[in-house]
Amino acid sequence: MKYISFIQYPDKKIRRFPVGNELEYFFDISSSELSKIKEVRVGVRGYISLTDDKDNELLGHRLFGWIDSLWLELVESVEKLMHDGFGATIVQNCGLILETYSKTLVKFYITSEEGAYKKPCRILSQKDFIDTILDGAKQFFCRLKEHLKTNQYDEDLLKIDELLRKAENFQPIDPYFHYPNETTRVNTFLFQHNEDWREMFEKERAYLMKLITETDYEIQHVGSTAINTLSARPVIDILIGTKSKWSTEMIVNDIHRDYFYQETSFPVNAFKKGTPPDCQYNIYVTEKNSPFWNSVITFRDKLLTDEDLAKEYDELKRKASACGDLQDYENQKSAFIERNDPLKLA
Incomplete structure (x- = not known):
């Protein structure tokens, strides 16, 4: 699995979407242009593109609001998955749904504004999903901290580091969804x-x-x-x-x-x-x-x-x-x- 984080910056006109798409101008988090943002008030707008090993999108080109909040929602989902394990349904405010049905399989949903379910993505490894999200979140917040010269995300980074240590020995919890024979x-x-x-x-x-x-x-x-x-x-x-x-x-x-x-x-x-x-x-x-x-x-x-x-x-x-x-x-x-x-x- 892999991910790409994008930050919305209207003055940097790199076309990543079809003409007429309101999410037309983005740039990658690694861009030095991020340093032009002098302070973080309520967050930085953007989205995360999360793909599986075959480049199938798990999170598509949809603006989820504040991208730093989205990363924290994903980290919270991972934390609950590690704590509650198999059988957990984790629903986040940004329209993300994470469900587990076996000791390996994770189903990852995105809901529309009307609450309809989009076709779930099947992630075959809980461990892979956990590692990808935590590694991505750490890189994202480290870059924000560096470019914005802020300590705003220090507590979040400490939490992510703690989860990364726990993830080293992660073992899925015994099931409690029992499908009848x-x-x-x-x-x-x-x-x-x-x-x-x-x-x-x-x-x-x-x-x-x-x-x-x-x-x-x-x-x-x-x-x-x-x-x-x-x-x-x-x-x-x-x-x-x-x-x-x-x-x-x-x-x-x-x-x-x-x-x-x-x-x-x-x-x-x-x-x-x-x-x-x-x-x-x-x-x-x-x-x-x-x-x-x-x-x-x-x-x-x-x-x-x-x-x-x-x-x-x-x-x-x-x-x-x-x-x-x-x-x-x-x-x-x-x-x-x-x-x-x-x-x-x-």
Whole structure:
């Protein structure tokens, strides 16, 4: 892997883009022209071109705002990857998404302003990605420091040096994304119950607890993967119960950088971890004892204790999913849950 950093400098007219492109004038960070910038106030505008060994662009010709901030976002992503390891989804404000699916593979996404996902780049070595980003960041900030004669980036360079030392002995962390064995597949959507789903929930719960700064809340495993007698899609549904509306807002703020916010018809704050079609987690945040909380928890507990209801629900899920229409499958599930909501039947 390799990278090139560019700084925007409108007076130096080197054409690097097609006519009409607003990102038309850039020069390389190594240019002595950078010394004309006398001080750094909020950052230096530019972009990073990151390519793989076959010169396929991982970060293309798109202006990400302040290029020094972009480098720091990438360094933060690497730090989290080294700390949280396999299974991590790292979402940064600049529209970068880093996901890991195996002990080697990294998927690197760029999102558009509308939030749409561009085709991910597959990076076959976590170690290679980590080394490339840290080496690039160090070179970038050393050049800025030299040309601008500033100490502004000293703390960032110290952090990068520390990560470089840790990267020398980097070993990917054991996986907690468990993909079901194909022999357990029921149809296009469903798999037989997998005991690994409980472990996935417990590890994601621990990850959420590191992010959440509130102290009074509850995290529950809900949905079909929480019921060992049900077939299910390999998606872990997690419900976070808060003590108040204010507490909900605080927790939403704590986790929003690490999960994708999603629109939902439910009266809750909903997030996803993982990008389509490989969504692995749904996170719902609501007040404890709210109608949504009570309905979801009560229905889960009813399925755990009522074998006949669980069997009827599983049969409906298998039949509804056989046609391969996900929306129809979800609609039939919702109708069943509505009919059998213990709170409405009470």
